[in-house]
Amino acid sequence: MDHVRNILSSLKGRGAVFFGGYALYLVFSFMAFHSATLTSVSLAIGHDGNVVFSASAMAARIGVCALCVGVVWRLGTKGRLAAPRPFEWTLLVAAIAFLLGGMLVLAMVASLADAVEASKITVWLGVSGALLGCGDVLVTFLWARFSATLDLRQVYLYVTLCNGASLVLYFVATLLPGPVVLPLAAALFLASALAAQRSLVLRGEEDGGWTLDPTVARALFRDLWHPILGTTILCFMGGLMLQISGLQDISLGTFQQTSLWASAAAIACLLVPALVVRKLPNLTRVYSVALPVSAAGFLLLPLIWNAAGGIVNAFVQVGAMVAGIILWCMLADAAHRTRTSPILLFSVAFLATSAAQLAGTLVGWVNAETLRQGDLALTAIALVSVYLLLLAAIVLFRNRSGAPGAAMAEEGADLPVTxxxxxxxxxxxxxxxxxxxxxxxxxxxxxxxxxxxxxxxxxxxxxxxxxxxxxxxxxxxxxxxxxxxxxxxxxxxxx
CATH class of the missing domain: 1.10.10.10 (Winged helix-like DNA-binding domain superfamily/Winged helix DNA-binding domain)
Incomplete structure (x- = not known):
């Protein structure tokens, strides 16, 4: 455990701020986008309202990420990427502005939901989701910039610990009465945003430390497209499963508890390499665990539907969460090694994963009412999903041991090189x-x-x-x- 203590002591103040602030951000994210906690303040919103809120947030994230990719690439190719300190303050102020706007609209929806017709409520839910989605991705960029100042072992340890701590805090949040949900979520977001800015100040680096060499960036994306693809597939499956697994028939409390326990088990498994093994394992191999876990969820779907508190959905969501954690670490490490702008790397990855999750959500929402336990269509969806996951596994791991190339090696044939x-x-x-x-x-x-x-x-x-x-x-x-x-x-x- 000496290597863990060395990592903790090397980060000192900035690590403590990062740990607390990023964990608070994750709690807000769980409450706002990964469950119906934030929109449960009014029973009149219903399942369709939750879908509109979530889809609007995803669409807003896609738009912001696409804009950032274009702006960063254009500035980088012209040699004007080195951003002064005010750039970080701009992100912070914009994120807080979007948060306040989204929270005010959502509070208005909650207070008027019973007195206003459903169509108008749906429109304002979409506005609220879009505003919160913009604020969410801007704060994520601040944490991405800080993560890129850490080496791979440090960022892996802290991101995993923050995810574990956030589960504990989220569990406490689920026990609080409904009237405090919105103020609590707003406070968590504000505290996280300010902590992110403080972490960047404490990092002790000169402004303008990030660059963009188009040749280096292209080389990085050639190396990172495998984990981005794997995470994208799992995000699509997660969005799809959330709509077709019958979760609208499960109480919010039951769904939250099942997701918490499943996520806690996954985080515990991820912490073992950081706490016990001195050499960090190849992170891309974690996908070989995440993909089968998600596949198991789809295989169980036609059989147990929403039994055991939504355990089928939990399987798929945990797979997407694990893949997301690993992808975050790999992106931060790539930016740290090459000094390539983390805004560019994370924007491209978030653009792909958010688009996939939005597509899965919309496909599942459109077909959710036509699917019931034991249906042939549901069985077909499960089998096709598993087939796609297996194809993804072949693509991602074909050049590794145990992949299709292993048989050729035994026969002495020439293997394709990575x-x-x-x-x-x-x-x-x-x-x-x-x-x-x-x-x-x-x-x-x-x-x-x-x-x-x-x-x-x-x-x-x-x-x-x-x-x-x-x-x-x-x-x-x-x-x-x-x-x-x-x-x-x-x-x-x-x-």
Whole structure:
């Protein structure tokens, strides 16, 4: 456990703020978007109203993420991405403004729901969901920027612990009376947003620390598309299951308790590698657990429907939650290693996962009334869903042990190499061609992988000046002057 204490002590004040603030954000997110807690303030809202609220929030997140991708990419390609400190304050102020607007509209809906016709209530629910969705994603960007200042082990430990702490806080929130739900949610959001801003101030880094090299960004997305795809599929399945598993026939309290226990079990399993194992496992392998868990939920769907307090839905939602945690860590680590803008990386990932969840929600909502326990259509949906999950598993893990390539290996056939292996091979060829020393070869490979000089210094346990000297000699031998030229040269070596 010494390595855990070392991690905790290395973060000091900023880690404490991150732990408390991010956990509060997760509680708000559970209350607002992952259950009907926030909209349960009025019985008149009903299931259709909840769907409109959630779908509007997802659509708003998609719009904000798409806008951020376009703006960050445009600024980055023009060399104007280095944002001053006011950028973070802009995110904070905008998030709080959206929150206050969304909460006021939702409070109005709750007070007038019994006296106003349903169509007008639905419109205002959509407005409230959209405002809260915008505020939610902006605060998420603040936490993403902070997460990218941590190394992989640190961000994995803290994100997992925050998810565990948030479950405890959420359980307490479910025991509170209805009138305090909206004020409590607003207070949690405000506290989290302010903690996020404070964490960024405490990180001790200079403004403008993030960059955007289009070549490096494209290389990162080539490496990250597998986990993004896996999480996207699970988010679609989660949105679909939430609508077709008969949850409208389960009380809110029962649904909350089932989800809490299932999520707590998953978080406990995720904490084991961080607390016990000194070497953090390959995070992409966690998907090999998340996918079967979700598949089990769909296989049980035609049999037990909404029995056991919605346990079928809990299986699928836990799979999506685990995949989301791992994807968050991988995105933060990629930004940390390469100094690529975390706003860009997280925006692309959130754009894909939110769109998938919205699609699953709408498909399930449209067909929910036509499906009943034991229906042939429901059985078909379950089997097709499992089939899609199995296809995803084949795509995500085909180059790993136990995947389809394993049989070829036993027969002595040539196996397709992974992108990482291909990159190493190209770098090795170039290193031999240009007469690199062993240390230059190591640094050359890390440069091609997108590592910054400070990250290389930390990884190889040498000073940054030493790294700069080696990089200068590497550039001289290659006859180039920039990182982009180096990456282009490595890519051309594979043609």
């Amino acid at each position: 992108p990482e292996e291909a990159l190493c091979q190209r770098c090795a060829v170039l290193a031999e061609r240009y007469g690199f020393t062993p240390r230059e070869s190591d640094i050359f490979l890390l440069l091609a992988q997108g590592y910054t000089m400070p990250a290389i210094s930390e990884r190889l346990f040498v000073s940054e000046n030493t790294v700069k000297s080696h990089v200068k000699r590497i550039y001289q031998k290659l006859g180039i002057h920039t990182r982009s030229e180096l990456i282009d040269l490595v890519n051309q070596a594979g043609d």
